[in-house]
Each structure stands twice: as structure tokens, then as C-alpha cells.
Amino acid sequence: MAKPFDELLSDNRVKEYELLKAEIINIANMRHQTISLLYGAVGAKQTCYNCSKEPLLKDEVGLCKKLLGRNCKYLFCLDCLAEQLDVTAEYLLVRVEDFKNQGCALF
Numbered sequence: 001m002a003k004p005f006d007e008l009l010s011d012n013r014v015k016e017y018e019l020l021k022a023e024i025i026n027i028a029n030m031r032h033q034t035i036s037l038l039y040g041a042v043g044a045k046q047t048c049y050n051c052s053k054e055p056l057l058k059d060e061v062g063l064c065k066k067l068l069g070r071n072c073k074y075l076f077c078l079d080c081l082a083e084q085l086d087v088t089a090e091y092l093l094v095r096v097e098d099f100k101n102q103g104c105a106l107f
């Protein structure tokens with residue numbers, strides 16, 4: 001039996017969303033690898049409290065401080081922070097750009 005048009009449309013949108021999400025995660029991973037190399041050179045490492053990913057990106061540390069408080073005890077990677085706050089990683093990436101545009105010193 002053919003699916004109603006609405007259902008097909010929403011299926012496609014879910015697929016689009018999944019593709020976009022995979023793409024963003026890929027980019028984040030590539031950036032992570034590049035920055036790992038840079039951090040490795042200076043020896044500064046910060047670790048995700050939840051999944052132990054290290055080093056955390058400057059944006060990830062900035063987000064934790066911005067959203068959890070500057071003196072927050074635990075730092076999280078983008079994915080874990082999104083899970084903690086019950087939002088998507090994409091939403092957090094958009095917020096990072098907002099904070100940067102506002103001239104926030106944490107980023």
C-alpha cells in the first residue's frame with residue numbers, strides 16, 4: 001500500500017536531517033583531529049567528563065563555561081554536552097556562532 005504523501009515527505013526530511021547530522025559530525029571529527037595535533041604540540045589537554053574524549057576543542061570548552069558556568073567542574077564534548085542539555089549538537093554549533101558574533105571572550 002502506498003504511503004500518504006505527508007508520510008513520505010517526513011521520511012525524506014528525517015533522512016535529510018540524518019545526512020546533515022552525519023556531515024556535521026564528520027566536520028567536527030576532522031576539526032577534532034586537526035586540533036588534537038595542535039594541542040599535542042603544546043601539551044594542553046582537556047577531557048570530556050562523560051566519554052573521555054580528548055582533547056576538547058576550544059569551542060567545546062567555551063560552550064561548557066558559557067552554558068554551565070565559568071567555574072563548572074566538569075567539561076563535556078559537543079555530543080555529550082548536547083545530551084546533558086537535551087538539545088542537538090547542531091543547535092549548540094549554531095549557538096557557538098551566536099556567541100562568537102556577540103564577541104564572547106570564551107570562544
Ligand SMILES: [Zn+2]
Nearest residue numbers: 048051077080
Ligand atoms: Zn563526550
